[in-house]
């Protein structure tokens with residue numbers, strides 16, 4: 001049985017940290033699921049990490065669904081969440097319902113994530129939840145607003161930190177089962193985590209969140225630029241380069257294949 005949103009809320013009550021990562025295809029989803037990750041997010045970072053776009057903005061709903069279907073085939077245990085791409089939910093409630101509905105029906109994901117919180121987005125979340133669609137919120141640095149925010153840390157002034165706090169509370173009241181806190185001061189994330197009943201999942205938001213998420217390709221050392229808060233647990237760029245160079249030398253020297 002896959003992990004449910006309700007089980008993540010129970011983990012917070014039990015004080016067990018939630019382990020989350022991104023996945024974009026079948027083979028990586030299978031590896032991450034077997035390694036015991038609780039929540040696999042098909043993030044719209046897909047657009048940058050795997051499809052090579054400059055930002056997350058160009059990613060389409062069809063591209064997202066194509067990859068999410070592959071991820072689904074690789075997961076047995078983890079809770080599967082899919083990001084709603086830029087401008088597939090902001091236009092109207094109908095648009096949000098249509099996009100989230102397509103994701104659940106066509107990919108088999110259990111939940112969707114969308115960026116922002118207050119007040120229009122919270123109302124969208126409320127309607128999705130009423131329709132039976134579990135929603136993961138996302139506040140702080142929201143990369144779909146890169147042209148307004150850049151990739152800078154958010155919530156550094158009293159005004160912005162107050163706004164982010166209120167957005168997180170509004171998302172909980174709207175029925176979100178958890179909230180991603182991206183690139184905000186650790187102290188603010190700690191306050192939000194203490195106030196909310198639902199879990200917070202941090203990325204660049206300090207150790208006091210109820211769980212952590214990273215972009216898998218950053219953790220594995222497959223990306224050129226990693227955000228300051230990411231930690232590289234492996235250097236697959238190096239491993240892959242060495243393996244491919246060894247193969248190239250073997251082919252050129254006629255050592256592979258064997259006679």
Ligand code: KIV
Nearest residue numbers: 022043044045180213
């Ligand atoms: O798209 C993504 O990878 C995300 C996570 C970093 C939270 O939204």
Ligand code: NA
Nearest residue numbers: 043044045083
């Ligand atoms: Na995202």
